[in-house]
Amino acid sequence: NAGVTQTPKFQVLKTGQSMTLQCAQDMNHNSMYWYRQDPGMGLRLIYYSASEGTTDKGEVPNGYNVSRLNKREFSLRLESAAPSQTSVYFCASSPGRGNYGYTFGSGTRLTVV
């Protein structure tokens, strides 16, 4: 099993450009999450999807949008990238109700110049 797959692994954007980060899980998990990780800031939740068909804002949603395309896929879109969005982005999934264990992808390192 691949677990959680994120693409791309690395990306450089110019300020104002847009892009979509892709995430897919093959564990039949109900819940999916997008985090950003910055030095000294730990993991901050951007958006999450508790189940297929629902999405909710997390701690730092400004400048991002998400789509839960189906049960497997949860994408994160930056409409107009800003240097403050330079970060490492992690997608995670969990079985949902009754089971809290998160499985993370290997991350996307994004630089906005």
Place this chain on the structure above:
Amino acid sequence: QQQVKQSPQSLIVQKGGISIINCAYENTAFDYFPWYQQFPGKGPALLIAIRPDVSEKKEGRFTISFNKSAKQFSLHIMDSQPGDSATYFCAASMTDSNYQLIWGAGTKLIIKP
């Protein structure tokens, strides 16, 4: 009240020693306390977790100690090895939160040979 405070920020331990990382919380509704381990360039991975109905949980060299009255929990790594060098995150969650994890800021652990 939603915060989880983790200390220390960084820790250096000699090979064979005991590594101890501490976390504290305020919200007594939290009912699940996991620890995640993250190696450079990888996503965090679940290491061990505890619920508040037990005071200690051991898996191999890793032990969680939980003090409900003090609202604190800690990770102990016995006989620390260079391969344990990683960043460790504590977290907390509660049943009514859509199973979102509230994360500590992380501890960078270095085990010296």
